[in-house]
Amino acid sequence: MLFRNFSDFFPEAGTDEAGRGCLAGPVTAAAVILPEDFTLDLLNDSKQLSEKTREKLKPIIEQEAISYKVIHLEPIIIDKINILNASIKAMQECIVNLNPTPKYIIVDGNRFKPINNIPHSCIVKGDSKYLSIAAASVLAKTHRDEYMDRIHEEFPMYNWKKNKGYPTAEHREAILKYGVTKYHRMSFRLLPEQLKLEF
Template structure:
């Protein structure tokens, strides 16, 4: 259990840009006495390496939490507010209250349980934020694989919901599925064109 050191929770999100599905957020308090080698911004790691690190984080961290905001809520309150809501829920859901929260980016959620700082590029410089980015990304990727099983015509296993040429072609051909974000322009256009 932690001693007198300041407990820092790192927070990051995954899935702000995709056209479908929830935005995920994670908060992680690492154990200073059990460092995890190789933590980095999840985008700089291979999928296989992220999976290995995610399993290690879940075992070795003092506390972690993954939360998400659904597509319908994103459409209702907008992607920024939905992202901040997921981050707030992740922080408040930790089993240990941290002394400091470091959030990747330039915006802080309201209602956090302690003092917090926004840190642009924090996922590349702060291990706890890197750990959070890995948990959020692996959770969202797993969700996309499940979505692919439910709606295989859209190829969510390949584009993970991002607006790739393949995804836009499938969206144009089949229209949106229930998990598409109707407030995002390409999805909105596909509804008009249908």
């Protein structure tokens, strides 16, 4: 059973990101403010849910949330400011786009930078403890998966529809064979050390 709130403040927003460890595609963040009486039995950390369950939960969260925002930050920004800063920036951008402005923020993980003087707490495994972070994790994951499905149509040889840009053996073999695209993160180790790619 997930907790409704961490603080005594309302509204409280939960935020999370998806795609941090990928070789291609954006890092995607979501922030969600849920009603105080919100309940949703199936809701949990998106990594613990099947794709079918996540897809079922997405419209319910979007319909019932007081406010939510999803942001994609592209590889060019990830390469410029690094993946940790890009993840934080994406979450911050989501927060500032919420209406009403949250009075407190709970963040999945252990790193965040304050935004607009709103107090916050970082919660390790927060997406399996608090409803709003779990909801944000579902939205971040489903919206990012949709994005990867779209760019798969452009570059089907990398099979992003299946691997979503993660460093699978199949994805790395495709990089070795076909090279890189505008969606690849050039600051990441795209291939193991023994396999060098000519850029």
